[in-house]
Amino acid sequence: MPACSCHHTLPASFFSSPQFFSLPGNLLPELQEEPPSRIPFRTGLLTCTDITFPLFCFFVETARFNTSHLFLLFVQKIRFLGEDLIGKIAAGEVVENPASVVKELIENAIDAHASEIRIEVEEGGKKKITVSDNGSGMSAEDARIAWQRHTTSKISSADDLFAIKTLGFRGEALASIAAVSKLTILTRDSESETGIELHIENGKIVSERVCGMNAGTTIVVSQLFYNTPARLKHLKSERVELLRIVDVVVRYAIAMPQIRFTLSTEHGNVFTKNPDSDERAGLIPVIGLEGAKSLIKMGWKDGRVEISGYISKPEIQKSTSDYIYLYVNRRWFYSKNIVNAIRDACGESLMKGKYPIAIIFISVPFEDVDVNVHPAKTEVRFVDERSIINSIAGAVRAAFARHREHEAILREVHEKGAQQTLAVESTGTAAQPAVVKEAITAYAASHPAGIVEEKTKVKIRVIGQALNSYIIGEISQTSEAFSGKPFQEASPPEKPSGKNSLGVREGAESHLVIVDQHAACERIAYEALRNFEKVVKQELIVPLVVELTPKEAKTLEEYRELLASLGFEIEDFGLRTFTVRSVPSVASMIATKELFIEMLDSLGEGKAQDAEEKIEHVLKTIACKSAIKSGEPLSVEKMYEILNALYKCKLPFNCPHGRPTVLKYQKKDLDRMFLR
């Protein structure tokens, strides 16, 4: 074939042109860099006629296209992620739920030295979160970059990382929030005449305008997780999300007594915490009046560590560690080790599974604590954790010792006063005052000595109470008591089999029975409550006036209807003060402020989702709280009353949580245990 008269040499740029590389943009950068090295080889070949040139181009391009794609399909699995996806992944670490957004925005406001922070949320923060502060604000230039990744005014060098003094330092919070929501920033610093309003969506500023406003910042976060449906799906109910937000705001309100905090929802104010010169009084809106009254002040200094704060009196026992607030240099953090150390320091006054209320401020030099150890900044690492734990334990013990001393002095003063009164009343006779006689009679009745005769329709003879927790009784040989009831279910621990291991017919032998007084009372109360429609309510002669924390008030709101159907008549008395006018009669034990609040705390902890679960949760909680406690002395009459009521239960042998209420031993059984 004759050669073409006009020769073409393909320009080098052709090989690097997008037509030649039909690969998507930046997916294979190493291939994009490849062409120049190959050009001499290819240019040597590429001389052709006008007719053959387009064909050649087509051939070359097709060939390149196919190899590239084959390469992509069969060889390369690792890709560079797009900026948008990177942002969403990073956001997952920082923004878990509306409460984590509130946390980050409050931290920014505190770092901006605000003296007032207002938080408004709609639909538990799922629809909208607005946090406004009167802090330093930002210039328009700063605001335009503040929401981008890795932008911060708080640190500038690696050295700063080892002594972080601000709550923020990563330059990630606003960027993470912007990646998963629609973000509006309104801000003005004191040097600027006007403020700026920015709307950010999908990683860019979609609109911007100048606005008139006071110095400070307002951040509005709308439609959280609108572009990450998987995250959205995992959000809990409006109530649960709101409770999480309340927790976060309470934490910071405690840490920063000089700042006014207001939390409100579309339904109204949840709480306002004003700056208060009396630190303890200032705590009332957040931990409630009863909680604040129960606090003992702590103070401790040991080398570089200083501890201050409060611990509740030994009689306060919470069933959750939620009321233990830990701060290092006024930064909230969580530490299981420290919570355990506090419980240990409380000693035996604390019942198993119970926690005190504690607000603990640890002050250490900034370089003694690393706050950069957790993506959500909720954990810290101390250079010397042992010395922190020892100091806290020392502070708690010292506070208790002071409290005991104080109580002893009060008692002494009180007793002296009482003796003087008695001396005046007795006018020289040796007769016991009536109150003392009454006390002795009551004591004798509650501490029965020896064997008590059978006297109820349950043919069981109460022998007495052991360890202030168990009712010991005997079912006589001829007794019909509990016959027909599967008493053998409560077999001794060594013989857990379903069958009556001793092979003795029910009622044919005497039995020793041990009844767990708390578990038995729980079962009795539970079955009485289960029978909803017939619940008898007991009017209280003196209604209870209870002051609740924001969290408790939210729990009450949620369970109010259910509690009402059970016989709790509760009226609003103030923002978070309520009057309890009646209680279910079977739960008359709950007619004290402390127990009522304890019941709400336990209800708040539950994870009940549907209606039936909620009912079960409420019934079990009320049954547990209203039951006679272990360790409480009982009169003989009370013991019989409990046994009679237990006998009438449908399922008398287990408490609502499934633990046994009664253990039964036959003589043979005891003989075996004594190796006879």
Ligand SMILES: Nc1ncnc2c1ncn2[C@@H]1O[C@H](COP(=O)(O)OP(=O)(O)OP(=O)(O)O)[C@@H](O)[C@H]1O
């Ligand atoms: N409420 C505010 N008032 C004044 N400046 C703010 C406010 N919120 C954010 N900024 C500015 O925007 C910057 C970025 O905020 P962002 O929360 O993203 O990061 P950070 O607080 O520096 O670090 P972190 O990611 O740990 O929170 C801050 O460093 C601060 O300069």
Ligand SMILES: [Mg+2]
């Ligand atoms: Mg921040």
